[in-house]
Amino acid sequence: MTIRVLLADDHPVVRNGLKGVIEREPDFEVVAEANDGAEAVVLGMRPEVDLAVLDVAMPRMTGLQAVEELARRRPGLRTLVLSMYDADQYVLAAIRAGASGYVLKSVADTDIVGACRAVMRGDSFVFPESTPQALRDQGELVRRGRGSKSDETLTARELEVLKLVAEGRTSREIAETLVISIKTVDRHRANIKEKLGARDRVDLTRYAIRRGLVEP
Amino acid sequence: MTIRVLLADDHPVVRNGLKGVIEREPDFEVVAEANDGAEAVVLGMRPEVDLAVLDVAMPRMTGLQAVEELARRRPGLRTLVLSMYDADQYVLAAIRAGASGYVLKSVADTDIVGACRAVMRGDSFVFPESTPQALRDQGELVRRGRGSKSDETLTARELEVLKLVAEGRTSREIAETLVISIKTVDRHRANIKEKLGARDRVDLTRYAIRRGLVEP
């Protein structure tokens, strides 16, 4: 029984590395590759895909959005999220989005395969283990129904504002760009900060970069 | 005559992808792999290395710093910088640091090999070609001696302040951390902004992330 994998990463060389690692295993096979999140959703709907391995930061649609979409439209599919960063909040966000597992890109090749296997066994996998158990418990709780609605979901308008903030625009400039009042921009930014638990524009900037909304 | 390559990237899976791409060519051979910039400098000093391929963002020492160091200590070595971002200023910074070439991670595998070959032929290679010719000319000029000293060089103290700014600390917090007055923190930040041509803390944050001083 071979496990058929979808790889999604916007860097061909990374996809290639993953492909090499995964196809070295006799019972794994890469059956599809996506360049961005939107493509991943389309390809992930194919019935022959058993497991989707997605990078977080991708153009058009982030890996987390793709996971959310796939979890909704094809609940049986297992999803493993790859990320560069290991802060708790990213892990939590991924689990909340419905990911089956979360692995850092900085781990060894064999650990990535191990994560794939764990996820296919049905475990909710997080690596490295250094991540607090409490967090994983919370993730489990959330993932088992209850609150799958994360309060981190930004509206389309908020994403527009966040993008401009992270590009270094002032409230005045953003207001001119979006043709709304400065107060409304401030209001949006305040709402975003509250949703994300951010302190100031610097926090928002780092968040936007992690999400791939803007380049650093 | 085989070309012996040093790969430097902090993500094993990326190194693996590069290795696969490069060793598919009969006249290329990967003879060393580094996990960070500091390691890359050590391994790059080995005489059997002909070409060093380095990622920009790495722990301990960035790819650009490693290139600078290697260019100084082993001028004959060819260096190719890999980056996620294609803004002109990053390209220019890489060339200024002494890199022989600059390639985006988002290009196709074959183009990376092509870049390696171009660099080994002695070309100063920049990809994609969309980069303005004027920029490459300027890069050439700078690389041929003249002004290798950029006014972007921050002092040790300024780097400390920049790091804290990019972590989202306020002036007051930074002042307490470094045990100096708020005014001095402001003074440092103003100097940094002027050196980097940044407008505000958001710009500084993005810069610090590009340099790998902080995680996003």
Added chain:
DNA sequence: GCCCGTATGGGTAGTACCACCCATCTTCGG
């Protein structure tokens, strides 16, 4: 000796940001 860069610190003013309060209007789902 003198200048230059670096680090330190002060003053003053204007602007941006942030944290609260408040409201209206639309849209969408139960």
Added chain:
DNA sequence: CCGAAGATGGGTGGTACTACCCATACGGGC
């Protein structure tokens, strides 16, 4: 139809940041 959520906008006050001015001290190099 009504309520919730989203987008819009206003007010007020406090804090942080930014842009200027200024000075002192220390070290190294010409």
